[in-house]
Amino acid sequence: MARQHKKTDFPVHQVRRYLEPGPIVLVSSRRRDKTNIMTLGWHTMLEFSPSLVGCMISGGNHSHRMIHDSGECVINLPTTALTDTVVGIGNTSGAEVDKFREFGLTAEPAQEVQAPLIRECHASFECRLHDDALVDRYNFFIFEVVKAHVASVPKHPKTLHYTGDGVFITAGGVVDRKSLFRPGML
Amino acid sequence: MARQHKKTDFPVHQVRRYLEPGPIVLVSSRRRDKTNIMTLGWHTMLEFSPSLVGCMISGGNHSHRMIHDSGECVINLPTTALTDTVVGIGNTSGAEVDKFREFGLTAEPAQEVQAPLIRECHASFECRLHDDALVDRYNFFIFEVVKAHVASVPKHPKTLHYTGDGVFITAGGVVDRKSLFRPGML
Numbered sequence: 001m002a003r004q005h006k007k008t009d010f011p012v013h014q015v016r017r018y019l020e021p022g023p024i025v026l027v028s029s030r031r032r033d034k035t036n037i038m039t040l041g042w043h044t045m046l047e048f049s050p051s052l053v054g055c056m057i058s059g060g061n062h063s064h065r066m067i068h069d070s071g072e073c074v075i076n077l078p079t080t081a082l083t084d085t086v087v088g089i090g091n092t093s094g095a096e097v098d099k100f101r102e103f104g105l106t107a108e109p110a111q112e113v114q115a116p117l118i119r120e121c122h123a124s125f126e127c128r129l130h131d132d133a134l135v136d137r138y139n140f141f142i143f144e145v146v147k148a149h150v151a152s153v154p155k156h157p158k159t160l161h162y163t164g165d166g167v168f169i170t171a172g173g174v175v176d177r178k179s180l181f182r183p184g185m186l
Numbered sequence: 187m188a189r190q191h192k193k194t195d196f197p198v199h200q201v202r203r204y205l206e207p208g209p210i211v212l213v214s215s216r217r218r219d220k221t222n223i224m225t226l227g228w229h230t231m232l233e234f235s236p237s238l239v240g241c242m243i244s245g246g247n248h249s250h251r252m253i254h255d256s257g258e259c260v261i262n263l264p265t266t267a268l269t270d271t272v273v274g275i276g277n278t279s280g281a282e283v284d285k286f287r288e289f290g291l292t293a294e295p296a297q298e299v300q301a302p303l304i305r306e307c308h309a310s311f312e313c314r315l316h317d318d319a320l321v322d323r324y325n326f327f328i329f330e331v332v333k334a335h336v337a338s339v340p341k342h343p344k345t346l347h348y349t350g351d352g353v354f355i356t357a358g359g360v361v362d363r364k365s366l367f368r369p370g371m372l
Contacts, residue, residue: 014350017349020227020228020347022207022208041231042230042232044230045227045228047324052324054230054324056230056232056233056240083361088366131323137317138232138317138328140240158358161206163204165364166362166363166372167364168361169207169359169360170359172344174355175353175354175355175356176353177270177352181273181276
């Protein structure tokens with residue numbers, strides 16, 4: 001059973017701290033009385049403030065329409081403790097399975113959106129759809145992170161990074177080069 | 187001195203193998219007789235075939251205009267052997283510095299584009315600008331990878347993943363869960 005992290009508020013303009021390294025994330029959504037979760041690796045930071053994140057959510061995913069219709073989702077950050085859950089969620093469809101129940105995850109109410117947070121994740125970022133200009137052409141959603149919740153420990157969560165073919169790499173060591181940065185670049 | 191990796195052709199529709207985990211990359215460009223290199227962490231895979239990658243290249247970067255005007259670049263994959271080079275490149279401007287010379291890197295001719303490959307990197311992906319629809323609004327370039335060069339060893343290069351504030355995490359262990367995937371999901 002994964003630990004249920006105690007989370008505190010985190011500045012939305014600093015979510016790059018967790019998303020830029022490219023972790024697999026779990027995207028939770030709600031439309032009317034149905035929730036769903038999908039596994040996603042194709043995302044990028046786009047802007048600090050407003051805090052914008054772009055996500056490629058394939059049209060084949062049950063979550064695609066739920067997120068497009070509701071205009072909301074939560075991007076949750078799992079760690080290696082949830083490896084098999086991440087794989088299980090990525091290999092089942094919300095059209096057939098209630099993923100919170102199937103994978104023993106806890107849906108918590110968000111503050112700014114209807115989509116639920118996943119309590120067992122290290123961080124949860126509440127998102128509103130900001131721009132759907134590229135959804136039809138590339139399934140590319142641009143979200144604004146409107147509220148962020150992050151566990152204070154561990155400082156460097158052991159995230160999962162997908163490489164395809166069923167193989168992940170995990171977050172390894174920490175390399176601090178702050179002393180080599182120009183102040184304006186930090 | 188970083189090793190100069192011997193690279194071989196790699197299928198462009200599989201570049202997610204290297205880009206999806208979210209590594210810092212070095213983007214090289216050429217416009218007329220000038221080359222440049224920038225450090226980039228805000229990118230995502232968008233499609234397998236054509237092989238599309240989206241990159242947020244801020245307008246403040248000297249490379250922004252070079253890449254927009256030339257419609258080309260090369261996305262190079264550095265490893266921890268190049269940590270200080272990655273930081274140095276990210277903290278200098280191509281308007282003032284010849285980065286290949288300043289950082290002792292070797293420009294190699296690409297096959298499909300005019301922008302140079304960086305020999306000291308583990309992999310190099312030759313890119314053509316595929317769609318600039320979001321460049322004005324978000325500095326978001328959609329590139330097609332038209333040719334890929336990858337070193338065969340090590341199989342899992344020790345990539346750098348930026349978290350902001352001068353701190354990187356490095357690629358750690360490898361977790362294989364292929365046996366848990368449905369065949370169509372691999």
